[in-house]
Amino acid sequence: MSFQIALNFEDGVTRFIQADGHETVADAAYRQGINIPLDCRDGACGTCKCKAEAGRYELGDNFIEDALSEEELAQGYVLTCQMRAESDCVLRIPASSQLCKTEQASFEAAISDVRQLSESTIALSIKGESLSSLAFLPGQYVNLKVPGSEQSRAYSFSSLAKDGEVSFLIRNVPGGLMSSFLTSLAKAGDSMSLAGPLGSFYLRPIQRPLLLLAGGTGLAPFTAMLEKIAEAGSEHPLHLIYGVTNDFDLVELDRLQALAARIPNFTYSACVANPASEYPHKGYVTQHIEPRHLNDGDVDVYLCGPPPMVEAVSQYIREQGITPANFYYEKFAAAA
Ligand SMILES: Cc1cc2nc3c(=O)[nH]c(=O)nc-3n(C[C@H](O)[C@H](O)[C@H](O)COP(=O)(O)OP(=O)(O)OC[C@H]3O[C@@H](n4cnc5c(N)ncnc54)[C@H](O)[C@@H]3O)c2cc1C
């Protein structure tokens, strides 16, 4: 049986390989043109050590303490020259993709749908045969090339891939290069190039309650994650707080409602910062975080949005004197 192994390199590039339960992950990667750093290949040197972030696997006992200590084993470290997958896995490789003789994958696709959900927000879907081989972890992003220019912009997938189609939720930045293309020129059928997947902001195995905090189109990675959770289920409570600046920024509420109907433990609330808002819940995301959401620190927090919002929320959580078990964030920084 073959399993899908996501290899996350330290430069943010992710590549997926197939490994059957008989070959080691290092051998499977090599067979597929990726050289995970190796030396002894015998469980003695520790050169091939990586962190397994998800999945089941078997390591055997043919390695020594100097290569992988009991403590590292308990923390989820593995030796890829000894590791045999028993399910799909996610591995963090402590080397760049370039060092491992690989690079981000590129794809060509065509716009299947582009529309403004409101004056500030654009929904984009692209589709193509090549995308049927695009794998990514929910929460990750790609670089989309702006047609007619040499520049690219980063966008998080807002859905899982389905029938070679992926979607994005994009803020309409007035005068912005991609924003202008999408609002005035783009039409169904136009070609688009994308490169990725990228990023370390992705859904880990759910081992405790989750608090998801989204600012504006920072909602995008969460709708992808929630689609995955709707498929796989979760026994832990999940709460999303979605904050925007103006009423017209508030989009995809019907989608959140549909996801809440599919995921029994999932609740969400939304809030609008503008005091003139007509929405019943006003204020910033931080004003809607309740002590029960932080669960005395036994919580994994995922936070995504524009840099000032991510900084403000991170600081607020620190000020509560609570250290979440895990804290993952993504800043939607503007391109340099
Ligand atoms: C990892 C990552 C993932 C991202 N995912 C998403 C996503 O899913 N959805 C999404 O909408 N965006 C996302 N972004 C931001 C996105 O990549 C672009 O920066 C944004 O869409 C603006 O691109 P543009 O070409 O329209 O504007 P640009 O031509 O890049 O910018 C035009 C002007 O507007 C300024 N500007 C750019 N963005 C903003 C902003 N947010 N607020 C105020 N001023 C701004 C720029 O500094 C510049 O002066 C992500 C960024 C990163 C780094």
Ligand code: FES
């Ligand atoms: S390569 Fe030496 S322990 Fe794996």
